[in-house]
Amino acid sequence: MICLYCHSRIEEEADLITMFKRRKPLCTPCRERLSLWRSGERCSFCHRLMDSAEGECRDCRFLAENYRRPGKIMCMMDYTGEVKMLFHRYKFTKDAALREVISMFLKCRFWEYDMSIPIPVSPARMEERGYNQTSMVLEAAKVPYRDILATDKAGRQSELGKRARIGASNPFYFKDDQVAPMLAGKRVLVVDDIYTTGITVHQALEKIYTGKPAGVDVLTFSKA
Numbered sequence: 001m002i003c004l005y006c007h008s009r010i011e012e013e014a015d016l017i018t019m020f021k022r023r024k025p026l027c028t029p030c031r032e033r034l035s036l037w038r039s040g041e042r043c044s045f046c047h048r049l050m051d052s053a054e055g056e057c058r059d060c061r062f063l064a065e066n067y068r069r070p071g072k073i074m075c076m077m078d079y080t081g082e083v084k085m086l087f088h089r090y091k092f093t094k095d096a097a098l099r100e101v102i103s104m105f106l107k108c109r110f111w112e113y114d115m116s117i118p119i120p121v122s123p124a125r126m127e128e129r130g131y132n133q134t135s136m137v138l139e140a141a142k143v144p145y146r147d148i149l150a151t152d153k154a155g156r157q158s159e160l161g162k163r164a165r166i167g168a169s170n171p172f173y174f175k176d177d178q179v180a181p182m183l184a185g186k187r188v189l190v191v192d193d194i195y196t197t198g199i200t201v202h203q204a205l206e207k208i209y210t211g212k213p214a215g216v217d218v219l220t221f222s223k224a
């Protein structure tokens with residue numbers, strides 16, 4: 001077998017059980033490098049690595065002052081080292097194998113939700129990249145999703161200050177206004193690729209909460 005990520009040969013007994021477990025093969029060194037988490041104290045809610053004297057996570061406190069929180073935030077990988085490389089390669093090359101690699105780290109009970117909703121990309125980004133990097137990973141994992149959100153967010157929001165982003169109008173909207181009633185009473189999972197300050201996800205949640213879902217959780221592939 002050949003590792004999907006480093007393309008080296010995997011020297012393992014390819015018996016029936018390993019064949020079955022590893023239909024999408026990743027070698028042990030790659031699996032280990034992609035599973036690394038920086039050590040240190042983390043926020044129990046957003047998984048951010050906190051400063052030693054921080055006590056309460058300042059990102060979460062800031063978000064709570066401005067937005068409604070999700071039920072929980074699940075995070076699969078630490079956005080550092082090899083994971084950073086993986087996402088870079090994935091976003092800027094059209095290497096389909098990389099979405100398979102990311103999908104292998106999705107340990108989430110998708111069946112507990114009525115609907116999974118990926119964070120959309122702007123039309124400009126779609127034009128440039130040709131795909132929504134988050135939906136593609138869900139597809140690779142065979143997780144059904146509803147692409148009901150759209151955004152006119154042109155791009156580098158991170159260059160704006162936090163206050164400016166909060167003051168600006170919400171860049172997310174429903175593709176079709178008929179979908180808001182569809183969310184009523186539903187258990188919703190919002191999926192994103194990289195959670196940085198959390199503002200993007202929380203803006204998307206604001207929109208989703210207008211449909212009065214029973215609950216909303218967040219799944220992010222990685223935490224910066």
Ligand SMILES: [Zn+2]
Pocket residue numbers: 003004005006007008026027028029030031
């Ligand atoms: Zn490998």
Ligand SMILES: [Zn+2]
Pocket residue numbers: 043044045046047048057058059060
């Ligand atoms: Zn936090």
